[in-house]
Every structure is written in C-alpha cells, then in structure tokens.
Amino acid sequence: MEVYADNAATTKMSGRAVEAMLPYMQEIYANASSLHSAGQRAAEALASARERVAKCLGCLPREIYFTSGGSEADNQAIVSAARWGEKRGKKHIISTAFEHHAVLHTLQALEKQGFEVEYLPVGALGNITAQQVAEAIRPETCLVTVMYANNEIGSVLPIAEIGAVCREQGVLFHTDAVQAVGHLHIDVKAQNIDMLSLSAHKFHGPKGIGALYARSGVVLSNIIEGGAQERGKRAGTENIPAIMGLAAAMEDACANIDKNAAYLTPLRDRLIEGLSKIPHCALNGDPVNRLPGNVSFCFEGIEGESMLLLLDARGISASSGSACTSGSLDPSHVLLAIGRVHEVAHGSLRLSLSEYNTPEEIDYILAAVPEVVEYLRGMSPLWREKMNGEREFIL
Numbered sequence: 001m002e003v004y005a006d007n008a009a010t011t012k013m014s015g016r017a018v019e020a021m022l023p024y025m026q027e028i029y030a031n032a033s034s035l036h037s038a039g040q041r042a043a044e045a046l047a048s049a050r051e052r053v054a055k056c057l058g059c060l061p062r063e064i065y066f067t068s069g070g071s072e073a074d075n076q077a078i079v080s081a082a083r084w085g086e087k088r089g090k091k092h093i094i095s096t097a098f099e100h101h102a103v104l105h106t107l108q109a110l111e112k113q114g115f116e117v118e119y120l121p122v123g124a125l126g127n128i129t130a131q132q133v134a135e136a137i138r139p140e141t142c143l144v145t146v147m148y149a150n151n152e153i154g155s156v157l158p159i160a161e162i163g164a165v166c167r168e169q170g171v172l173f174h175t176d177a178v179q180a181v182g183h184l185h186i187d188v189k190a191q192n193i194d195m196l197s198l199s200a201h202k203f204h205g206p207k208g209i210g211a212l213y214a215r216s217g218v219v220l221s222n223i224i225e226g227g228a229q230e231r232g233k234r235a236g237t238e239n240i241p242a243i244m245g246l247a248a249a250m251e252d253a254c255a256n257i258d259k260n261a262a263y264l265t266p267l268r269d270r271l272i273e274g275l276s277k278i279p280h281c282a283l284n285g286d287p288v289n290r291l292p293g294n295v296s297f298c299f300e301g302i303e304g305e306s307m308l309l310l311l312d313a314r315g316i317s318a319s320s321g322s323a324c325t326s327g328s329l330d331p332s333h334v335l336l337a338i339g340r341v342h343e344v345a346h347g348s349l350r351l352s353l354s355e356y357n358t359p360e361e362i363d364y365i366l367a368a369v370p371e372v373v374e375y376l377r378g379m380s381p382l383w384r385e386k387m388n389g390e391r392e393f394i395l
C-alpha cells in the first residue's frame with residue numbers, strides 16, 4: 001500500500017487546480033502587462049484570481065500581492081515592517097521560538113543589521129498567549145510576527161487575540177498562515193491581521209506560488225526590483241497559470257473547510273489514540289487545539305530518520321522534524337521549543353493527513369508504526385540499558 005502522509009510538507013494538486021491552470025499555458029498565455037487584447041485577457045484572469053483570493057480572506061483584491069510562495073511572502077512582510085520601523089527608530093520585533101525557517105532566518109538576518117528580536121517562549125503544548133505578546137510590546141516595537149498554526153506539531157495559535165492586542169497598541173501584526181489557509185476559517189479584518197502569508201502547495205494548489213496579504217496602509221518594501229507588476233511591489237511577469245491554480249485550489253479548500261475538518265479530525269484522533277498505546281511516547285502539540293490533519297509524536301529510544309526509512313520501505317511517506325531541518329543532525333527547533341530534550345526530539349514522527357487519505361490507510365499506518373518502533377528499539381543498546389533499569393526513561 002502507498003500512503004502519502006506528508007501533507008504539511010506539500011500536497012497533491014487537486015484536479016480542479018490542474019484544470020484551472022491548463023488554459024493559461026497554451027491558449028491565454030500572453031503577458032498580462034501587454035496592451036493587446038490577448039494580454040488583456042490574461043490581465044482579466046489575474047484580476048479575477050486576485051478577487052477570489054481576497055474573498056477567501058475577507059480583504060480587498062488590492063490588498064493581495066502574488067509571490068513565489070510562502071517563504072517569499074514571509075520575507076517581504078518582515079523586511080517591509082523592519083524598513084518602516086528603522087526609519088522611525090523602532091528596531092524591536094516580537095516573534096516566537098518555533099516559527100518556520102522562512103521567518104526565523106529572515107529575523108536572524110535583521111538581528112545582524114542591528115534589530116532586536118524577542119522570541120517568545122512556547123508552552124509545553126506548543127502555544128503562546130496574547131498576554132505574552134502584550135507584555136513584550138514596547139514603544140520601539142515595529143512588528144509582531146506569530147505563525148497561525150505550527151507546521152510540525154499542528155498547534156493553532158490565538159491569532160485573533162494577538163491581533164486585538166497589536167491593533168490596540170498600534171503595532172503591525174504579521175502571521176505566517178501557510179499551514180492554516182484553506183484548513184481553518186480566516187477573516188483578516190475581524191482578526192486584526194495586517195499582513196498574512198499563504199502558499200498554494202499546502203492546500204492542493206501548485207508549488208512556487210503564494211500570496212502576501214497586506215492591509216492597505218501598510219507600507220511594503222520590494223525584495224524583488226524590476227517592472228511594475230503587483231502594484232509596483234513585486235516585479236516579474238506574473239505566473240498566471242500558477243495563480244489560476246492557486247485561486248481554484250484556495251476557493252475549493254475554503255469552501256470545504258468544515259467538511260474536510262469533519263472528515264479529517266476523526267482520522268487524526270484515531271491515529272493519535274492508536275499510537276499513544278506505544279510505550280514511552282508522547283504526543284507533540286495540543287491534543288484539541290490542533291490542525292485537523294496533524295499527528296506528531298516523539299518515541300523514546302529511536303532515531304526519527306531510521307523510522308522514516310523503514311516506514312518508506314512499507315510505502316508510507318511521513319516526516320521527522322521539519323523538511324527543512326532534515327539532512328542536518330540538529331534536532332528540530334520546534335520540538336526543543338516545547339521542551340523536548342535532545343534525545344527525545346531526535347525520535348519524532350510527523351504524519352500529516354489530507355482529505356485524500358482513507359480510513360484504510362490509517363489502519364495500515366497503525367499497524368506499521370508500532371512494529372517499526374519495536375524493531376528499532378530492539379536494536380538499540382541504549383534502549384536495552386533502559387529496559388534493564390541501568391538508565392532512566394524520559395517519557
């Protein structure tokens with residue numbers, strides 16, 4: 001059996017998204033900036049996509065800027081706020097310890113340029129509170145950037161509360177909502193969000209396309225200079241096929257949020273319940289307040305990478321840590337942020353589901369994982385010492 005359970009890394013494109021793209025490759029392929037009528041047809045398609053994306057977020061079409069994906073949107077949002085703050089002597093930024101690297105590495109680059117970044121500590125269930133944000137805000141704070149939902153452990157953050165605090169204090173608020181868009185209900189106006197990043201390939205759209213929502217009035221800086229596309233804020237000929245795929249996938253996902261959650265949540269909870277029976281393991285993230293498709297565990301006494309290879313041999317695609325971290329030997333910064341010790345953090349497994357997964361696939365995973373864990377523990381000298389009582393268990 002082939003089971004794809006790595007939907008937090010990327011998703012399969014939906015048939016609707018593929019179909020929405022096709023006409024814009026060989027029929028309506030003109031440059032949307034061209035004055036001829038072929039170009040204008042492309043420009044009309046672009047305008048309609050922008051309108052549909054805006055509708056899904058509850059904002060105006062002119063508040064949507066298409067980017068090459070979530071990473072670019074994160075970079076542009078954060079750099080824009082920093083440049084704006086710098087001019088006003090505001091060089092303090094608030095974020096969290098468990099953001100995606102697109103946010104963390106952008107912040108680290110700003111730290112080298114003299115910005116002070118405060119990384120709020122994350123609680124054991126993978127959450128922060130609006131109160132923490134309120135207490136961290138200073139007169140010189142130019143930006144609060146907090147992710148909407150965590151890509152590794154699935155916890156969903158109190159974005160509306162944080163938005164309210166930021167609005168009250170007059171501080172810009174950006175959220176990396178790449179894991180949330182199309183999966184959770186979002187209304188940027190009601191939630192007081194000033195900037196939001198999204199990416200099509202996390203909701204069955206194409207890769208390499210995303211968007212930045214920036215409330216009108218927010219001053220954006222360019223990170224790509226050139227032509228006047230995207231209201232002069234993001235140069236480069238628009239990738240209309242990808243933009244049409246994004247809009248179609250987003251409309252689909254946003255129209256089906258409740259239906260998909262109702263389907264996925266029981267599958268997720270069955271996985272969590274079944275895997276919890278494995279001795280010496282722990283669920284990562286909040287058991288209730290989590291993304292409908294996210295399952296994340298730490299198993300003591302094993303290496304996540306070995307587990308992935310053995311699961312892969314059985315046809316199961318999963319992940320350990322984050323895709324960006326794999327390949328390095330450092331344990332995931334997300335798992336360390338929620339207080340997992342290094343040894344335990346190395347034994348993590350993330351299974352992320354989509355509506356394409358079936359109940360039979362869940363049964364298959366539930367049969368495979370305990371066997372793989374037992375096999376790997378059986379080969380570990382460290383585990384033997386723990387079993388013999390020569391060493392303490394952590395979990």
Ligand SMILES: *Cc1c(COP(=O)(O)O)cnc(C)c1O
Binds near residue numbers: 068102151201202
């Ligand atoms: C995937 C992801 C990104 C990066 O998006 P890309 O479109 O792949 O650049 C950023 N943030 C989070 C939370 C993600 O899950």
